[in-house]
Amino acid sequence: MTSPAEVRCMLMRGGTSKGAYFLADDLPTEESVRDELLLRVMGSPDPRQIDGLGGAHPLTSKVAVVSPSADSEADVDYLFLQVAVDRAEVSDRQNCGNLLAGVGPFAVERGLVPAGTDETSVRVRMVNSGDFATATFPTPGGRVDYSGDTEISGVPGRAAAVVIEFPPGRDELLPTGNVRDTVGGIEVTCVDNGMPTVLIPAEALKITGQEDPKDLESNRELTARLHDIRLAAGHLMGLGDVDGTTVPKLTLVSAPRHGGAVTTRTFIPDRVHTSIGVLGAASVAAGLRIEGSVAHGIAALPDEGDRLRIEHPSGFTDIESSIDRTPEGGLRARRTAVVRTARKIFDGIVFPVPRTGGH
Template structure:
């Protein structure tokens, strides 16, 4: 619990994001107390997050809460919390596939899972959605090894691979029941492969989809139209009023420029992702595989194999994706796997700003 000695915390890069990892037992059990504490830990609300761990961007203002799992299909539970930068808001409405890359190593570091002599696989239940994933990573001599020669776009240098595999989906990939929907006057495909995602042809919004994130963020007409699409799509996808949430994510699709399957620009929800999230890429990849989706005529699919290269502002993400027909006749995910990396940045104690009234 919080107190004068601070709180045990590990700062990790997971994929192309960075966040504070905590054991659930090291945080308050009561939700509102925990959220207030995490806002102070990250330095929110403040555009610079100058008095906390946050990096003044949604991708660096994240928290992973990990605990032993009571589910027989999992070793650990992983709760993802998105801490807003410039407002006092902590959201558990979505998963984060990037921080997911650090959950397995963190579980081993904290003694929740015993390491293997060569590599370790950790079965993870994503509390936000109830979905599962298995992360496999090197543990020579029973210790997590973060060094390696695996490179991922959006991260300088190289590190050890973390292979994240998602089990076959049990439900349809199409939460609206349709391959295409017309939303706010634009034809889109709504997909959920671990993250509610709306695929939108960039051309339909009068942009190329190859612009830099800053240029897209500055396009006020575009952001207004995307806001309308997101609100309408959220209702169609059964998410209700998504005004104050970060899902569904909107991803613009355009033809590939560097030999991949498609070019993407993902809104999270107003800022543009400098790369693409793991679960966002899983949604895009599945959407490309669905016959008749809005990706038809845009994407360049390989003639064989499951591997798809998703291009994004800082490079690409390779993901294995295949789909099959569900009993209800709709498409469902058969296999989804991605290679990411993670790195322990520091392990120690964080000292949050004291709460009002002088409490830590």
């Protein structure tokens, strides 16, 4: 399939991110051709992405590619692609739990999954990692209903709840095999509960962890140090050379200020998330539960129940998280569930920047 001059596309907000959703059949099958097309769709490389759908930020320069799944455990496959803003790069090195919130509704909208009369559950295989999730959302009368009373921090107004539940983890939570590792002269905890994440005590970096994201981004000494920590942690976590990729995420943790379990600031990798990703929150929550982790002693854990409130720059994310031991004595996630919202913004045709067009 050659690169088309126009493509069917649905723009959706999923959680606290926004992205372009495509059926796999509507895109070129050859990866290099597909990626070149998506750069033109999103308007990259350009700091403002002025000639495309992108919103000049990693959280609004995302793509979901959805197709029927051949896996008996899933209804659809979801491939997440991060389109860089200011460089010609498309990465499939990570999942996105925020765009995941829109995958189920999109699958129903495109006829990949039949809608239930009241609500619909869509089983999703996340192609990037091979992990699974089930998204449940309202479909009264057999149509997706995006309106509702659920509020999530980082998104104005209210919308219908999308409950995303992840099956018990099959892999160990600690990819290095250690509860703590020393990286760049400080102790960290490397955890992966759907998103490779490095937990770092903010005070170890001589900051409070309460700073505004822009102030953290402009702290060149801090960002240079975090860059080195991320590269070293990537090797320890078995990810290889992570230079030029967005994983692992680095999450700075400090004591909660508003009644939650912990305060977070997450680098993705150079910009600071204005909230926190769903899978990133899942990894942080699991890390809080691990006795001896760098976050365990900082966190204010509830006396009972699985629900944890993760504080972030624009509010909080509630996530239910519990862990247990593997038969071999390691640690794995027993339950992870989160409530998000999603909304269809437009459904139509996108016209990519012509190859011969100039800026």
